[in-house]
Amino acid sequence: MTPPPPRTDGSATDLGSVTGPAGTAGPPPLLPVTGERVLGHALRPRHLTMMGLGSAIGAGLFLGSGVGIAVAGPAVLVSYAVAGLLVVLVMRMLAEMAAAVPSSGSFSVYAEKALGRWAGFTLGWVYWFTLIMVLGVEITGVARIVTGWLPGVPQWGVALAAVAVFAVVNLVGVRQFGEFEFWFALVKVVAIIAFLVVGVLLVLGLLPGTEPVGTANLLGNGGFAPNGPAGIAAGLLVVVFAFGGIEIVTIASAEARDPQRAVARATRSIVWRIMLFYIGAVAVMVLVLPWDAPQLVDGPFVAVLDVAGLPGAARVMEVVVVLALLSAFNANIYATSRMAFSLAGRGDGPAVLQRVSRREVPWVAVLVSVVLALVAVALNWLLPDALLGILLNAAGASLLVVWVLVAVSQLRLRPRLEAAAGPDGLALRMWGYPWLTWATLAGLGGVVVLMLTDDAARAQLAATAGLVAVVVGIYVVSQGLRRRRDARG
Template sequence: MHDAPPSPTSIGEEPLSHGLKQRHLTMLGLGGVIGAGLFVGSGAGISVAGPGIVVSYLLAGALVMLVMRMLGEMSAAMPASGAFSVHAERALGRWAGFSVGWLYWFMLVVVLAVEATGAATIANGWVPGVPQWTWVLVFMVVFTAANLAAVRNFGESEFWFAALKVGAIVLFLVLGTLAVFGVLPDTDPVGLTNLTGQGGFLPNGWAGVVSGVLAVVFAFGGLEVVTIAAAESEDPARAVGRAVRSAVWRILLFYVGSMLVIVTVLPWTAMKPGQSPYVAVLDAIGIPAAGQIMNIVVFVALLSALNANLYGSSRMVFSLAERGEAPAGLLAVSPGGVPRRAVIASVAFGFVSVLLNLKWPDTVFLYMLNAVGAVLLFVWALIAVSQLRLRRRIEREAPERLTLKMWCFPWLTWVALAGIGTVLVLMLGDDGARPQVLWSAGATAAVLLVAWLREFRELWNARAGRR
């Protein structure tokens, strides 16, 4: 039903700018794993897993590291602004590239509304006189302007956003560690009491650890943008290789390390879903205005994610247009190498999502949010399947491109697929997560149907033309 996908060696030159420097990608990689999901959402994981949340993050982090290693292997060999959408097309056919590209774009522009609304809520708390919708408008206009300008503007803004987030979490780790050993003024050593008391390290058993995985696995979303951005760097293959290789220690330090500090400093029973455990720790060790400090950090994290998602969605839809899977009008590129129409198209749908979130947050927008709730897992699964197909083809046709290799291929690729499947099954068994899987499966089925109908129509037209 489709032509043979292009050879790995037939890789065209991207018409986009190459204005991103290595420092931009390094900080984008560092900041990409530090979001509002970590600062606020981790409280829900701790409340169900207790100190075992450390194991939950290790399991979820291991899965993400495998996915990023696979994605890094393909992106280093075949850099493209569409990243995994391009890889899926080359590995499985046009239907796969079309489906994963549009699903990922839809996910980004819907989640963008959550981030814009969340940042506006915080800003409205600081300046109550300015309506929430006004803040949303300001954020959207500012980041649209930044993304319409040269790509280095996006790189610079993400660099400083990430620098603030990285600085905040490093400071948190230092203060928390000092509190554990009683080095801070007016504090006694905490020791390991909170890890072993209150029901032990696994107060809710392994069932709690599994629930913790479901609560935290989606906090790792956003790492994929690094491989999209790498195509606009000075040396794409080298840049993406560096970003992926550093993923291991970033995940261990920022996620697992901070969780270990939190459940060591405070008893896990003190955590409440919706409340930032970071604020609770800072309050406990006597840091003044801890809540406001963390509000600023979460605010920056939300704006950073909004900026990155706007960038990622515009590049994804531009890549789809390049391959004839989106309107050709989106291919217009500015003299500076920015796909301005793709940016505007993504922003336009983002504005619609924001309006739906402000007007009907518990009905229309909730359905949209559920429809993208598990899309990230589907994207990860297609990344793994694509890598299984492309690895052997690259080894056969262009082995010199394999500058970054997946560990223990193909066994760990199959392990990652099994892990993704397990998470989906567990979500189906969870009352809160089940709607996300079902709605996301419906959205995926709809996109796949469109992809197959398009290919069937093209095949029919081709046969009719030969008669």
Template sequence: MSDTPPPQVADRPPTGDSPDGLHAGLKNRHLSMIAIGGVIGAGLFVGSGAGISAAGPGILLSYALTGLLVVLVMRMLGEMAAADPVSGSFSTYADRSLGRWAGFTIGWLYWFFWAVVLAVEATAAAGILTNWVSAIPQWAWALLVMLVLTGTNLVSVGSFGEFEFWFAGIKVVSIIVFIVIGLLAVFGLPPGGHPSGMSNLTGHGGFLPNGPGAILSGMLLVVFSFMGSEIVTLAAAESPDPVQAVRKAVNSVIWRIALFYIGSIFVIVALLPWNSKSVAASPYVAVLDSLDIPGAGTIMDIVVLTAVLSCLNSGLYTASRMAFSLGQRGDAPKAFATVNKGGVPAVAIWASVAFGFVAVFFNYIAKDTVFQFLLNSSGAVALFVWLVICFSQLRMRRKIEREAPERLTVRMWLYPYLTWATITLILFVVGYMLYDADGRKQMLLSVLVAVLVLVVALVRQRGRTATGRAVTAPAAAAASGTDAVETGP
């Protein structure tokens, strides 16, 4: 059993700055676009080709199952965040519900994940920009992109929100236009002119050309592209009305996933043979090329660059806020919990971007060794985060129902049965990763890093317990008029 106090439900004013010092500088339109665009990562544009190659048209089922998993997890997280919107989100809830070790472990793993993402996205952005302006070396572009977005995050949370509003807006509009054009082409309307119907869904080896097992293989390839859906619950703590923001984000997650992921992938596999080389290389460019859209490659480069910059911007924000929360709880240096005049955690931002710079450096000098280790060891963090959210919700729901049921403005469906079903599905995916040859290395390295962080958490917790006993024993002895005799744990 945990020796931590039971989950707390903090009082919070409906408007004004956050009680932890962060400024409530995010407007409703910022949060709305962060919620909508948060599920559209760069992985959708550049990584979906691998999933289609692995599962064929059956990749639609992979996206649907993974999307269902995300919807359920977001519902649980939304329940907790609407009842108690705090900086640190699920890490704070794990701290209160499961123990200090859980909040410490999942908080640092999540920070590690996004710090590595900073390097990945900076390098990807630099690659695109170098193709456009080759006179500037790639490392210089990566440095410039990191510094610019670091600057926007340091100014104020409002500047982060404004940048993310436009980045996410471009992604959303691009996907909607892509789907509309694609559906017109499927039914033989301009710009395609020749209806493809649904023949490509079954005409090249069937709907599941590689067998039912390919659905699970496809899930392993797409599951991590959904990471980022939870960002809105962290950002809500810096808005005037966090409860309303969380409620709207959670209620809209179903249609967002259905439209942006399943809708756009449907267009791809309906218009083009799933096993074509062009789909494997760049599925969205392949569709635009097949419809004779001029400048398809350049258009998608712009969209992908926007998605990459959006992910980098959000990643820096998310990593810094998690570091800020860890600092508040004493699980990171106290300086991480300080804010500047703009109401943002400047030290936490610089610490996060510093690790990102180090990772970018390794990407250039040790790509196949150190950087590959960073990628693999952070790859399964999404599944760990989702598991912790599930277990935290199981305990926190009981506490809230007992002490403040009126705060349950968002409720998990069929609690606790659907929560346990979600846990079972996540564990099944974890088990399949260990079984799958391609996923095994990533899972084992992620588990290794998680175990190391957990050991540090347990050692720290034991040290705190011993220190607490050493401090309270003399006080108790003084109160009773006897000498203190320190005993072992």
């Protein structure tokens, strides 16, 4: 596909010349993104912050943390700390590039600039496919919980209603989407803060009928690491992908009023908050209950609230989990539509995905994401678990592909970004360049080695490798067809 022609509505195809509404945009990016059309600039830093928090705080924390505790014991705190540190470093690299080059294509654009068009194409479409599969899982999870409350309502009806609502939310305008996601994510944040407050009171024995818990559960029953280093490694595999979703901040930064400052502010605040929420919540769990308590696997938050003697805890947490899934679903529709829009704008996707409404929303890309989310739900309902499992496995390890290419892109782009920034310097800088970037790549390589030692994780790696190979193959074929078409004139 050839790059799109210049727009005739006064906006630019070169992000180096972007100006937002009423002159609200900040300075131009340091490395213009040729061919990518421009969306609006209505998001504020608080929107970006909550979008990142909302995307990363989902079922992985509310439900998956119990599985991590079961395999690693209290030492799962080490697993979370290691995984969190890797994500913090990757996010800092990504934020450095996003502050300098705001783009709806985010890491796909940076990979293209650093490694070539093939890398941008591959990373963009692998990420898009991953989130499309996640959309189906999230909305199916919501439907199963809601039909438990309303047995007479079919799952497909709940899924259809939820998808329709969020299609409207994403089509009405980016500012409205930002506000909606802000309040949705705020509910989750308030719920976790309330849990932490109750948990600390419970640990200290300040709730009626309770005594200080001490360290019996943390250090007893086999010790802090009952399954040894192998348990910590297994726990790392369980929790490492729980932080996925935070990257949406850099995708959304292109639609912020002042992209450079907005992404810098948002990423600085998001990272430590997520670390606090994840590690703080899990610390409460392993202090209050024995690590091998079966109720932790069934529902770790409910298990702690039951010990605190709070009535209705199970139903309240069910509501919070539904809101968490809906919030992540909403954000992922946004992320998939913007990535598809960016790819199309760079000639790496169907041109129709570039169509923008009067509200400055890529409406065709949004509708494609919505329709495919419904298809994923249908697959979840109609087809055997084995087939859907293959698709989900392919999506499972794709975050590693994203993180590795983010680090490689930052290694290669940093000198160019600094040269383009001039005496003013970069708005945000990765710490300890290049040594911390290399250390991060080594850490991600260690995760890959661990995955090779685990049967389920090894299957995920193989499926993801297959997905990447298919996308690269599509790129090679499309490039061949493009050259043949150009040769014919």
